[in-house]
Amino acid sequence: MNLTIATLTARALFGRRRVLLLLPMPAVLITLTLIANGSPEPVAEWGPIVFGQLGLGVILPLTALIIGSGVLGLEIEDGTITHLLTKPLPRQEIVLAKLAVAWAVCTWAAAVPIAVAGLLVGSAGLAAGLLLGAAVGALAYSAVFVALSLMSRRPVAVGLVYIILWENLLTGFVDGTRVLSIREYAAAIAEWIGGTGWLPAHLAPVTAIVLAAVIAVGGTMAATARLRSFSLAGETS
């Protein structure tokens, strides 16, 4: 993995105030968990909503979307991508470096806080499950969104349509679509390790891991292929 590219990408991400956008989401999660934990209601009542809907259903995909589409998308938008392209680097190396940064940041900004929230309710198993499930989900999401940023001018809008319409709506109605939903993979893995029954897991854990790996690898390959044929016409946007 190319360390220079990774460092530059990380610096570009954290050098702006916008990265602070990522802080409210974990903060809300932790605060809500603390409040709910302090209330007399049993965790089983609010657990599914907080960990499933809020944690895996909103915070994880949204964070991955913002970071994943930003690691290459921002450079494409302002034209600085030519600096990377006019170097004798295999395109795969560039994509892997960007993906590594996206995954790392997403894990820290989303998966870890979700796991911490799991710890706050006193269950180490839940926390470990959430951490692993969310980390795998983060990898799959990041690969998809990095590829999306190379294929579309509006990767965030398209990614949102995927998250809202596909993952949140369709999977509720059409069971078959669950096979292609990254949220299902994350939930399945988390349930397998945590075993609390609070998360909406419908896939077998092995299926989930295999599918997540397929999507992560597929996304990476798609992104590499697109980057190899990246065209810069001249007057952009």
Place this chain on the structure above:
Amino acid sequence: MSGNAPAGVGGVIHDIGYQRYTGARLGRGYAARSLWTYSLRTAYGLGRTAKAKILPLGLFTLACIASVVLVMVNTQSPEPVLSYVGLVATFSYAATVFAAIVGPELVSRDLRNKVLALYLSRPIHRSDYALAKLAALATAVFVLFTGPMLIMFVGMAFNTSTGLSGVLDEIGGLLAGLAAAVIHSAVFAALALPLAALTGRRMFGTGLIMAVFLLSAPVSGAVRALDDGALGQLAGLLDPVSLVNGVDRWLFGEGLVQTGPYGAVYGLAALALIAAGTAALLWRYRKVKA
């Protein structure tokens, strides 16, 4: 500008037929209305390339198709499954995605390219610009609701078994639905546009708006699960979609949110949110450097 300097002195300005326009000039109101129309067209990608049309018109088409399906379900079953207000509530999540995509499209590019000065050199004021954009977003969302509702009306009116009184019932339902749509659109627009106006990059604007909409829903859901009493009934205030659903329940008697006796609170909160959003947008545009 015509004139002739005497020959032999430095230079001469030649009369090539330019004349000052001395006719009627349409004023500020016309300019603001034009901006509203133009922004509305931009929202749906009309007058732009095909790629700009995909997302908004795609969502609109999906909503209409879903409406057709709902009409079929409604007519097959003995009692209508979904009323007009219910339709508005069902499509509210799609409407939030729509607002998150279209809102930044309306304001972010003007901010990024710093063209506000060009607008202000015409007879509109900063507040006119802001309000025109807000009205355009609200109208665009309203259209998203109206299309499906009209389809439903046509479907139900043709299938009514009680003749004219059935049609009149449908019209009544439609009017209620339209009123609900107005409220929903106004609240979503008043929330989405100030957030979009914070950044010049559409990517971040969309992400920010969606973060606000998506985060608040489970939070409000969790609070409701935590408490069955007053706090649970007020939990809907925390989330825009639940908020407008609560207003629906108060005004039309149907809505997915249990408001208990607090219906009026929901109504007031909706009004307050619209007012606050508008004020925030006006304040933001007062501060933007032109």
Place this chain on the structure above:
Amino acid sequence: MKTTTVELASVSRWYGNVVAVNDVTLTVGPGVTGLLGPNGAGKTTVLHMIAGLLRPSQGTLTVGAAPSWRNPDVYRRLGLVTEHEGVPGFLTAWEFVHASATLHRLPNPAAATRRALDIVELSDVERRRISTYSKGMRQRTRLAAALVHDPEVLVLDEPFNGMDPRQRLHMMDLLHRMAGDGRTILFSSHILEEVEQLSGTVQVIVAGRLAASGDYRHIRRLMTTRPHVFVIESSDDRRLGTVLMHQPSVSGVELVADTGLQVRANDYGTFTRALAKAARDADIRLTGVLPSDESLEDVFSYLVGQ
């Protein structure tokens, strides 16, 4: 230094119905070559194709006998400075050029960075963030990043945009020196004075087509449908005018106050031979003969107007 040649053979590029570059065949060898053309002529498209950022729709394009499309290795020997391109403002010039050197896998990035920054004269401000730089300084930073790996081919798109005269002179000087080392330098411009001063060799592109190649003075002489204009100073301009009108190679004469005799000649070669003979036969002494429309501007406006 090993020399590298850029060759285009029947290269075309189109976008749907719009043909941006139309059947261009040219060779760019060592030295400085100017790619000249009005805005929208297709210069940037040609340069981006050479730099491997755009695929030719038709034709073959090679840099040193290897294609540049989908070939990251070509960047070992090629450096590109695009027209508008952002530079990450949060980095300093040193960090930016050093990153470029590292990404080029140079054995000693620090030394290469030092050299590149010295060449563009940014050494005294290299530790400041790029966001504090002026436009010309940012341009020079990008140039340093493109030179850091000592490329044999340097492609520059409108490099003098936004530079003040001193910087422009300095850049021209720099490009001349680099060309003297045997490098192939190709730059585009729509400002004729720049191209005139910097390179004798031009490739003129108009509306996607290659209108002319070579030394612009030679091109001028090839433009036989347009009369050449000379200004002649002599001991008797008026009489010389009548004498010259007898010559078949002359199409017009004009007496211009304070300047001399302006002569329009159809055929450069015939006229120049005939002039001396005619003047001697008429016993008129010539004190000055100047071709007055051999500037690049005249060549260019002729080619564009074709």
